Amino acid sequence: MNTLSYKTISANKATVQKKWVLVDATDLVLGRMATKVAKLLRGKYKPNYTPHVDCGDNVIIINAEKVKLTGNKWTDRIYLRHTGYPGGQREMTPKVLMEKSPEKLIRKVLKGMLPKNRLGAQLLNNLYVFPGAEYNMQAQQPKQIDLNSLK
Numbered sequence: 061m062n063t064l065s066y067k068t069i070s071a072n073k074a075t076v077q078k079k080w081v082l083v084d085a086t087d088l089v090l091g092r093m094a095t096k097v098a099k100l101l102r103g104k105y106k107p108n109y110t111p112h113v114d115c116g117d118n119v120i121i122i123n124a125e126k127v128k129l130t131g132n133k134w135t136d137r138i139y140l141r142h143t144g145y146p147g148g149q150r151e152m153t154p155k156v157l158m159e160k161s162p163e164k165l166i167r168k169v170l171k172g173m174l175p176k177n178r179l180g181a182q183l184l185n186n187l188y189v190f191p192g193a194e195y196n197m198q199a200q201q202p203k204q205i206d207l208n209s210l211k
Contacts, residue, residue, distance in 0.1 A: 079117045096207045112179065121166060
C-alpha cells in the first residue's frame with residue numbers, strides 16, 4: 061500500500077515557543093502598526109500557527125505617545141461606550157484618549173483586531189504598552205523588529 065505520510069501538526073500549549081518582541085511606535089500610523097502587531101500577538105507569522113491556541117509572541121510597544129493618525133481622524137473619529145444607565149452613552153475622540161493615556165488608545169485599537177472571545181482576551185494580556193522610551197522588560201531580552209519588513 062502506497063500512502064502518504066504527511067500529517068498536519070497542530071500546536072498546543074506545550075509545544076508553542078513564544079518570543080519577546082520590541083516595537084518602536086515612533087512615527088508609525090496607528091492602524092497599520094496595529095494590524096501587524098495583532099498578527100504577531102496571534103502568531104500568524106509562525107509556520108505552526110493554530111487558530112485556537114495562543115501561539116503568538118509577547119509584544120512590547122514603546123513610544124506609544126508618538127504614534128500618528130492620518131487625515132482628520134484625531135478629531136473626527138469617535139469611540140463610543142455606555143455606562144449601563146439610561147442615557148449613559150459617552151463618546152471620546154482619539155485626541156482626548158491620547159492625552160489621557162496613550163496606552164489605552166493602542167489597547168483599544170488592538171482589542172478590536174483580535175478575536176472576540178476568551179482567546180482574544182488572553183492574547184491581549186501578551187501586549188505591553190509604554191508611553192515613552194523607558195520600559196521595564198529588559199530581563200526578557202526582547203528582540204527589536206522593524207514592522208515595515210513584515211507583510
